[in-house]
Amino acid sequence: xxxxxxxxxxxxxxxxxxxxxxxxxxxxxxxxxxxxxxxxxxxxxxxxxxxxxxxxxxxxxxxxxxxxxxxxxxxxxxxxxxxxxxxxxxxxxxxxxxxxxxxxxxxxxxxxxxxxxxxxxxxxxxxxxxxxxxxxxxxxxxxxxxxxxxxxxxxxxxxxxxxxxxxxxxxxxxxxxxxxxxxxxxxxxxxxxxxxxxxxxxxxxxxxxxxxxxxxxxxxxxxxxxxxxxxxxxxxxxxxxxxxxxxxxxxxxxxxxxxxxxxxxxxxxxxxxxxxxxxxxxxxxxxxxxxxxxxxxxxxxxxxxxxxxxxxxxxxxxxxxxxxxxxxxxxxxxxxxxxxxxxxxxxxxxxxxxxxxxxxxxxxxxxxxxxxxxxxxxxxxxxxxxxxxxxxxxxxxxxxxxxxxxxxxxxxxxxxxxxxxxxxxxxxxxxxxxxxxxxxxxxxxxxxxxxxxxxxxxxxxxxxxxxxxxxxxxxxxxxxxxxxxxxxxxxxxxxxxxxxxxxxxxxxxxxxxxxxxxxxxxxxxxxxxxxxxxxxxxxxxxxxxxxxxxxxxxxxxxxxxxxxxxxxxxxxxxxxxx
RNA sequence: GGGGACGUAGUUCAGCCCGGUUAGAACGCCGGCCUGUCACGCCGGAGGUCGCGGGUUCAAAUCCCGUCGUCCCCGCCA
Numbered sequence: 141x142x143x144x145x146x147x148x149x150x151x152x153x154x155x156x157x158x159x160x161x162x163x164x165x166x167x168x169x170x171x172x173x174x175x176x177x178x179x180x181x182x183x184x185x186x187x188x189x190x191x192x193x194x195x196x197x198x199x200x201x202x203x204x205x206x207x208x209x210x211x212x213x214x215x216x217x218x219x220x221x222x223x224x225x226x227x228x229x230x231x232x233x234x235x236x237x238x239x240x241x242x243x244x245x246x247x248x249x250x251x252x253x254x255x256x257x258x259x260x261x262x263x264x265x266x267x268x269x270x271x272x273x274x275x276x277x278x279x280x281x282x283x284x285x286x287x288x289x290x291x292x293x294x295x296x297x298x299x300x301x302x303x304x305x306x307x308x309x310x311x312x313x314x315x316x317x318x319x320x321x322x323x324x325x326x327x328x329x330x331x332x333x334x335x336x337x338x339x340x341x342x343x344x345x346x347x348x349x350x351x352x353x354x355x356x357x358x359x360x361x362x363x364x365x366x367x368x369x370x371x372x373x374x375x376x377x378x379x380x381x382x383x384x385x386x387x388x389x390x391x392x393x394x395x396x397x398x399x400x401x402x403x404x405x406x407x408x409x410x411x412x413x414x415x416x417x418x419x420x421x422x423x424x425x426x427x428x429x430x431x432x433x434x435x436x437x438x439x440x441x442x443x444x445x446x447x448x449x450x451x452x453x454x455x456x457x458x459x460x461x462x463x464x465x466x467x468x469x470x471x472x473x474x475x476x477x478x479x480x481x482x483x484x485x486x487x488x489x490x491x492x493x494x495x496x497x498x499x500x501x502x503x504x505x506x507x508x509x510x511x512x513x514x515x516x517x518x519x520x521x522x523x524x525x526x527x528x529x530x531x532x533x534x535x536x537x538x539x540x541x542x543x544x545x546x547x548x549x550x551x552x553x554x555x556x557x558x559x560x561x562x563x564x565x566x567x568x569x570x571x572x573x574x575x576x577x578x579x580x581x582x583x584x585x586x587x588x589x590x591x592x593x594x595x596x597x598x599x600x601x602x603x604x605x606x607x608x609x610x611x612x613x614x615x616x617x618x619x620x621x622x623x624x625x626x627x628x629x630x631x632x633x634x635x636x637x638x639x640x641x642x643x644x645x646x647x648x649x650x651x652x653x654x655x656x657x658x659x660x661x662x663x664x665x666x667x668x669x670x671x672x673x674x675x676x677x678x679x680x681x682x683x684x685x686x687x688x689x690x691x692x693x694x695x696x697x698x699x700x701x702x703x704x705x706x707x708x709x710x711x712x713x714x715x716x717x718x
Numbered sequence: 719g720g721g722g723a724c725g726u727a728g729u730u731c732a733g734c735c736c737g738g739u740u741a742g743a744a745c746g747c748c749g750g751c752c753u754g755u756c757a758c759g760c761c762g763g764a765g766g767u768c769g770c771g772g773g774u775u776c777a778a779a780u781c782c783c784g785u786c787g788u789c790c791c792c793g794c795c796a
Contacts, residue, residue, distance in 0.1 A: 171759090172752040187756075199746085216754070241747055244729055251730050251745075255788050309795050329796090355795040356719095557793090565796075608796085618796055665796085690788065 142204045142236060148184025150223045154209040159228060161186060162204040162236060164266070165197055166246070179203060182271055186223040187212070190230045200239030206232040254682075258696040261687055273684050276396055277672045281348055283395070284368060287388055293344040293370065298333035300326060300350070305646055308566065309353035312363070320713035326352035326364075329665055334371040335568065335622055336653040338661040346370040348668065357691045359680045360614070360670060364689075368617075368671075371663030375621055378607045381662050382407075382545055385617070389609065389666075393541070396675040405543040405609075411600075413546055414517070418524030420549070423613025424542035426531040430523055433457040433511065440495045444479065448513045456523060460508045462534050469508070476526050479511040516593045517600075518556060528613075544610050551575075551604035552582065552635065554596035560637060561586065561595060567632055568650075569604040569620035570662075576628070578602045583635060609666065616671060619664025626654040 144160040163179035163186075170176075175190040177197065188205045197203055207228040218224030243259075244252035246266040257264040264270060285295065304311045304325035311325035327333075329351045337345050349369045357363065375381055386403040393399035406424075413422050416429040434455040437445050445455055463482050464472075469490075472478075481490035483504040488496055492511060510530075512523055549564045551571045561582075563569065571579070578601055585595050605621035623629045630651060633643045643651070669681040682688040687697050694700070709716065 167756070169755045169758050170752080171755060174753040174755080176755050176758090178756075189754085191753075213754070216756080218756070241728065243746095245746075253724095253730080253788075255725095256729070258788090353795065356793080358795085359790075361795070615796065667796085691790085692787080694787090696788090 146183035147179050147181045147186040148222050150186045150209055150226060150228065152211070152225055155211065155226070156208060158206065158208055158231070160204065160206045161188075161228065162202065165199055165201045165203055168197070168199065170194055177203070177205075179205065180268075184222045186221070187218075187227040188230050189227050190233075195230075195233060197233075197235060198239070198241075199245075200242045201235055202237040202239070204234045204236050205230050255690075255696065258682075258688065258690065261697040265686065270683070273672070273676050273678070274686070276676060277684055280392055280396060280668075280672055280675070283392065284346075284348065284388070287391070288344075288346045288370070291344070291384070293346045294342055295347055296337060296342065296345050297347065298327065298330040298337075298349070302327050302333075303646075305332075309355050312352045312354045315712040315714055317712055328353050329367060330369050331566065331568065331665075332647075332650050334369060334663060335658075335661065336650065338371055338373045339653045339656060339658045341373075343373045344371075345663075357689065357693065359682075360673075362669070362681060362685060362688055363693055365681070365685075366668040368666040368668050369663070370619075370665070371661055373659040373661045375662040376660060378547055378605050378621055378662070381619060381621070381664055382547075382607060385609065385619075385664055385666070386543075386545070389543070389616075389671075392671065393543075393611075393675060397541075397677075399541045401541055401543055405545050407545045407547055409548040410546055410550065410603075411548070414520045414524075418520045418522070418527055419613075420546055421608065421610045421613055421615045422524070422544075423528070423531065423537075424544055424610075425537035425539050425612055426527075426535055427538055428458060428460060428527065428531065428535070430456040430458050430512075430527075437492075437495065437511065442479070442492070442495050445511075445513055453513050453515045456512045456514075458510045458512075458523075458527065458530075459504065460510065460530055460534060461506070462508060463506050464508045464534065468534075472526075472530070475529070476522070477512070478526070479513075480509060482508040517553070517596055542612055546608045546610060547606070548572075548603045549606040549608075550600040551602045551606075551632075552599040554592060554599065556592070556596075559591060561599065562636055563604075563632075565604060565606040565618060565620055567636060568622045568629070569606050570623045570628075572603050572605060575602045579631070579635070586635065605662065607664070609664075611674060614670060614674070615667075616674075617664050617666035619662065621660070621662030624654060624658040624660050626651050626658075629654055 142160070143162045145154070147161050147163045150159060150161060161179060163181040165177055166180045166185065167178040168175065173192060175194055177188050177190065177195070178185050179188055188207065205228060207230040209226050210229055212225060212227050242263060244250060244256060244263065246263045248267055248269045250257065250264070250267060252264070265274070289295070301314060301324040304313060304323065305328070309328050311328065313323040313325050316322045316324060330347060330349050334345055334347075347369045349367050350364055351367050352364050354363060355361070372381065383404065386405050390401050390403045393401055410420055413420055416422075418430060432454060434449060437455045438449040439446065449455065463484055469480060479492045481488045481492040481496055483501045484506060486501060486505070488501055492509070510526070512519070512526075551564060551569060552561050553564045555562045582595070582598055582602065585598055590598070607619055608615055609617040623632065630643060633647060669684055672684040673681045676684060678684060687695055689695050
């Protein structure tokens, strides 16, 4: 080995000993006959001192140094280094490799743009902060594997070359040479495999699984990402999964984010979070919520409220504990439609002021009250947008962490944009048994061509055994107890508009497996990139992915995607038309 | 597919509104001096198709059009 110790190892315990260390030159200070060089490796930094002639080294060089460990003068300790009280008096050195001048210095307060960081990713990854990100990622992976293994879970590797399925995201496809003109798809998730593994009797499966979705990117979305995927047999109720997972999640966030959270996490129903926060992933670091003010405000003579309430609309109020200025409210009104009043010095102002005149206004002193009128899911979702906007703009989070489960989603919902019924989660989610009879009604409604709010309201009565884990307003995981009855599964596939042939072609292997004694089962998939990013306080999952893609799906480091040779295309029977 | 921001030295930026002599700064790089530095200091130097293409103009980093790239958002995506 080229070293006896790592740079981080060298400390007072080695005083007077001869050590050999190797690392990158990250700083050089030449003082004529004396040269200070900081060597760094994964474990830390250490100062080495050359006396006499200037060594032939420079920033970025990989250097091996042999010398005696001695104390630095007491007024020159680097308290922020493990090796900060000592230095190595160089007796001998060797250049293990030279370096071209670096495009940027791999320091934590990196000045380089993200583009440069991705282009020269190896340098970027050399930064101690990135080293720590990926060490934590490794530790979390290891912890998950051990934790689940101790509880009887088996890690199984499902295929990457798999079958394209029409539901969900766009597939990445891979041409087949042996079956020209046919394509594999990269898995969007191991969903169907893990279900059939339950039929196979594995009972408890997990996988730290790479997933692929060919959709547009975001700060928290990459075309390939990693899920902790998990499935258990003989679960009857969502709680069977939740109680297990929340222990795991709490332990991860307590260990690596010092979150101070304890299981069980609060449970909310979908209906409840939509009514109170307008979102199925509310950020509960803020406590502001919507109240139903229909009774309080209807019939007071406000024409907007009265005419809408007559038609079945609800009145929702949100009390913001800040008195906003007229200008701030005007700006909000450009994006959102609402009525409002605020109270200062006991007097109400705003377009609702004259309707609340007789009230005891003291609870609203120094606050702004926003009032919305409407009904249906799109209305509630717009309330969620509003809540997100004003909490971000005008409030500080009241706590660092807010973990919750959202349960009892509707099994099916109306897609208002595309005008069709679709699963709220995915089509393999089991409805609660007592709601199955209500499917008849939905089927009849579909048959007579019902749509919009009407069918959404009908569908919302059939609850699925689905659950989402939400942390600080981010959906971290989603899962369900699955349909294990082939007949019911076929029926649900038909309800979302799939024909017999399509069901057979795409899901035949699942239906067939379900017929061969499928145990009741359920599971969850957790976004591992997001979990690690959150534990590290990173805004973007790119900070915890080694070689991420840009928003245009390009890997700047290696230059993917790229052209392929005419020979490769020929073999695959492919022709590029643009 | 749509909206927004950005693109100037190896890097991070200023200059752009209001066009005009040789396009600046800091860090980095190269050379010299310096024995206790740690953002070392001091002296000197090199380094630019101003993303690319077109247009307007006597004249374009600067104004206009297009295009490419990066980031953020909507759509899309659990």
